[in-house]
Amino acid sequence: MEIFAVGLNYKTAPVEVREKLAISEDNYPDILDRINRIPTVFESCILSTCNRVEIYGISDNPEESYSDILKILSSYSGLKVEELKKHVFLYTDKDAIRHIFNVSSSLDSMVIGEPQIVCQFKDSFTKARELKTVKHVMTRLFDKAMNVSKKIRTSTGISKRAVSISYAAIELAKKIFGDLTDKNVLLLGAGEMAELAARHLASSGVKHIFVSNRTFEKAVQLADEFGGSAIRFNKFFEFLPEADIIIVSTGAKEPILRKEHFKNIDKERHGKPVFIIDISVPRNVSDDVNELENVFLYNIDDLKMVVDRNLEERKIAAESAKILIDEEVAKFDRWLKQLQVNPVIAKVRNYADEIREAQLERLFRDMPYLNEKERENIDLAVRAIINKILHRPTMYIKDRATKENSEVYINIFDEMFSSKWDLRRKLKSEKKGKKSEK
Structure with a gap:
């Protein structure tokens, strides 16, 4: 099989x-x-x-x-x-x-x-x-x-290593902040990748998520998912001082966040860093924001570079994994092939048990004075002898099962213990046959 x-x-x-x-x-x-x-x-x-x-x-x-x-x-x-x-x-x-x-x-x-x-x-x-x-x-x-x-x-x-844009953003956020459990998130827009990033952040245990979208009903729906708060789109600037992480994904054709929006909030934040992820195409956050101290801006190209680097590292890790898999395949294949000789080994052991039972029955009949404990000790000794005798041939056939032409060795081993070689039983059968003819 x-x-x-x-x-x-x-x-x-x-x-x-x-x-x-x-x-x-x-x-x-x-x-x-x-x-x-x-x-x-x-x-x-x-x-x-x-x-x-x-x-x-x-x-x-x-x-x-x-x-x-x-x-x-x-x-x-x-x-x-x-x-x-x-x-x-x-x-x-x-x-x-x-x-x-x-x-x-x-x-x-x-x-x-x-x-x-x-x-x-x-x-x-x-x-x-x-x-x-x-x-x-x-x-x-x-x-x-x-x-x-x-x-x-x-x-x-x-x-x-993160290989999705949304998860790469979270990986970068953790590098900047370490623990995210006391951080507030402001989600501007409801693009798929921004939503995924917010979902990852929510699972990381961030403190609170604010959602602002041009369609307020969508903001309410998304905020409810995260147990957060919905904000009218024309009011989100008021919440910038509260936000530690800002995810931007709107359909705006030009930047909606500029350097001047963050100049006045540094004092309110007491120098605490702000991490901005701009996943919009075209970009919704102007480059000059990155010039400000304590403001870290990443756009989709920055994140893609992280993803590409991580993908390469995963490919390198995959090569090591393939070596490990080759080893495990060989082990399982060996187990499977040895499993196939188990019926033959069981047949041999059953044959040995039949001999043991017949010999002990004759011995105990000839020595009726043996008590239960003595009979048990003799039985254990005979079993031990049988196990030691069969150990080598059992290991031999298991080893041969993993080699080429294993069927040849298994068939020889099987035939070796076939009943056709039990000549005494064969002779008894022939004698019975002749008596019945008479």
Whole structure:
């Protein structure tokens, strides 16, 4: 049996294909059940996000499973199988394990190191477990994938560097102020990036958020989200002395904040710094504001430089992460291959137990004077002897299971303990056969 990964993502398929295959909450149980009913599939799980739809599972014939999964995806999406084949990949064995580890660690994400995939990955497994489509091997695989993800994030710091404009702004604010819990924020305008920055600031525990927008109702709505206060747009200048952090994102065609607006507030603020983030295009804050002492102005190009630098650092961290993933893939592959010889090892141990039980039964029948404790000690001694004798061949076959041509060694080991070599039992069977003929 092999681990497989079948699916498509932002690298292999355009958004118009991905959106047709996106699996909703309502359809998830039915699609997963249909996949798990494929005769060659023994365990399965679906990861469906805006950037990928991927099926992970265990199969004794991945190629056949791939064909059947394509048919299911075709009937669900309305896309023809031939069209899907252009975009849907199949990974097996180590390639599948590596891909799953890359996904869980966000190395395969559009933005390397983004944290959302970790939650999405956990949720996909939780659903599969609730629907009872994953068992021992997939549970072990997902546990290992989450462990690898955590190890990469802590050892490489791949997710610590901001790679969004809004989050880069918060990172800079923390460099200037350190703790943000006693800081007031003034949000001018309600652009998407400014709103995201305010949301990040709110989660950082800032003291209060003031929102001012030309459409006052929008300011009220946004302020309510953050537990803040709405300000009429023609009144926001009155609140400049209160603001430690100012986020500007309006549709103005020229600057609405100039040097003269801050000249008179320095005394009121007693020299406390002001951090201004101008995310507007065109810019809404004039450059000369930066000439003032205790005023720090950053525009979208400044933030983009931070983001680009952090992206490069994440790419460097990703290279280190790939080395770690290669090590973890090798370990899991070794465990999986050793798992496949467990039935043969169990068969050998059962054979040894049968011999032990038969011999002890004969011994205790010939020595009826032995008490319970003495019988127990003899049994323990025999078990210990069997374990020591079987230890070397067990380690040998487990090691061979991870090497090339492992099937040859496993078959020899299996046949070595086959009942056909029990000549005494065979002779007894033949004698019984001759008696019955008479």
